[in-house]
Amino acid sequence: MKEAIWGTAQRWFPDRQIYHRSDGQVRYFAISTTLQVSALFAATVLAGWLCFTTVSVAFHGRAIAAKETQIEEERVQASRLIAEAQASEATAISLVESQSAEFDRTAVEFQLRHETLRQLVEFAEQLSGSIMEPSPELDDGRVLMAATPADPTPREARDSLVSLASLSEDPEDQINYLMGEQDLVLAQAEDATETRLENLRAVLRLTGLNIEDVVASGRDTDEQGGPYEPIVMDASFGPGLELNHQFSSRINRIAARMLEVNELERFSMEGPFGEPIAVPHRRTSGFGVRLDPFNGRPTQHRGMDFGAYRRAPIVATGPGEVVYAGWRGGYGRTVEIDHGYGFRTRYAHLHEIAVRRGDTVERGQQIGGMGSTGRSTATHLHYEIWFNGSAIDPDRLLRAGRYVQ
Structure with a gap:
């Protein structure tokens, strides 16, 4: 088998001599079959290697391109996930800040209501007046005092507020409970003021005079002064924060009633309502x-x-x-x-x-x-x-x- 292959190689690649003549001298080179086969084999191996590397490079470039495409897709996906996470984080932070701001606003409004009630109580304590019978009557038995007007502001029951405070530990529920307690105090002050005012009006109507004119005359003659310090604080602790409109209106209404009570009580204390003789007459x-x-x-x-x-x-x-x-x-x-x-x-x-x-x-x-x-x-x-x-x-x-x- 080897001899046949070698014979074929000798036939295809017989020994050859290459003559080279230079300067009158003749030289030759002998190229044997073995050398030719070796050169062919080397050329074949080199060509095969070149083809292999060329094909490898071509296919490797496609793989690299595909890998780069996959990497880019993964990068885009990662960027999207990061963006979504950042958006979720921003939303959560915004929600926390919003809830915190709302809680702060509620707390500050509670402080405003508390301070306003404190001023209202102090103002009520300054009101002077004597004790009068609750329902003055005429000789025929008719009661002079008008009924106390209905409160336009609905009031929440105390029991529901107490149960809310006892069942919940939420700070906002606790604040709502305290505000409800303030409303109850305010309701009591309003009822007492309205009752006192109607009683005073009923008594003073017995004089047959226009009480508004009488009180106005007293304002004109009294020597009074001092800085103006309103009992209701409409100014806010923060931008755009004001007392609840319903609460503020109610405070203004009660304060006005208290001022009227104060004026009427002053008149009842300073007017000539006594008997002129200190003994039976x-x-x-x-x-x-x-x-x-x-x-x-x-x-x-x-x-x-x-x-x-x-x-x-x-x-x-x-x-x-x-x-x-x-x-x-x-x-x-x-x-x-x-x-x-x-x-x-x-x-x-x-x-x-x-x-x-x-x-x-x-x-x-x-x-x-x-x-x-x-x-x-x-x-x-x-x-x-x-x-x-x-x-x-x-x-x-x-x-x-x-x-x-």
């Missing part, structure tokens, strides 16, 4: 037209007459300043007191006078003794009340005074 003549005791002709009687014993203590019917103390024509010895709010009282026919002009007197303070000086038929007190320059029936204020005292 009787009424001898009323206000209005009567027959003159001296000439028997009809005359206008601008006051009321009270009878008692000589030198019975005559007292001021309200706090004020003595603007006249002395003899005044037919009135005899007379004392006049300015009570503010446009009111003046006159006490006439006194036996003696115990005060001087410019003195400040309190309700119930003795200003003289009953007598019969001036144009008088017997020992008695002539008592007048003047409002803004006009005489009014003293019985109106005496009747209201039964509930004010």
Whole structure:
């Protein structure tokens, strides 16, 4: 087999000689069959290697390209996942910040409500006033006090608020519970204020005067001042934060009622509502037209007459300043007191006078003794009340005074 192959190789590649002539010299090179076969084999191996490497490089480039494509896809997928994770993180952070801001807003509003209620309570404690019977009546038994108006703000039951606070430990539920407690306190303050206000109005209506005009007269004459500090704080702790509108409106309404109560109570304390005689007495003549005791002709009687014993203590019917103390024509010895709010009282026919002009007197303070000086038929007190320059029936204020005292 080897000999056959070798024979074939010798036939295809016989020994050859290559002659080379140069400078008259002839040289030759012998190329044997073995050398030719070896050269062919080497050339074949080299060609095969070149083909193999070429094919390998071609296929490897495709693999590299495919790998790069896969890597790029994976990179894009990773970028998308990262972007989604970042978006989820941003959403979570935004939600936490939003909830935190809402909680802070609720907490600050609670603080505002608490501070407002504190000011309201302090303001209520400053209100002065005497104790009055709750339902003044006329002689025929009719009740004068109007019913308390219905509260336009619905109130949540206390039991539901307590159960909410006991079952939940959520801070927001606790704050809602505390706000509910504040609403209950506010409701009690509102009811008490409305009841007190309606009671005062009912009592003062007995005077037959326009109470708004009376209070306005008191504002004009009082010497008051100071910086303006509103009880309701509409200013916010943070941008755009204000008290709940319903709560703020309710506070304003109650504060206005309290101011009105304060004014009416001041008037009830400072107005001439007391009895002018400090001992048991009787009424001898009323206000209005009567027959003159001296000439028997009809005359206008601008006051009321009270009878008692000589030198019975005559007292001021309200706090004020003595603007006249002395003899005044037919009135005899007379004392006049300015009570503010446009009111003046006159006490006439006194036996003696115990005060001087410019003195400040309190309700119930003795200003003289009953007598019969001036144009008088017997020992008695002539008592007048003047409002803004006009005489009014003293019985109106005496009747209201039964509930004010």
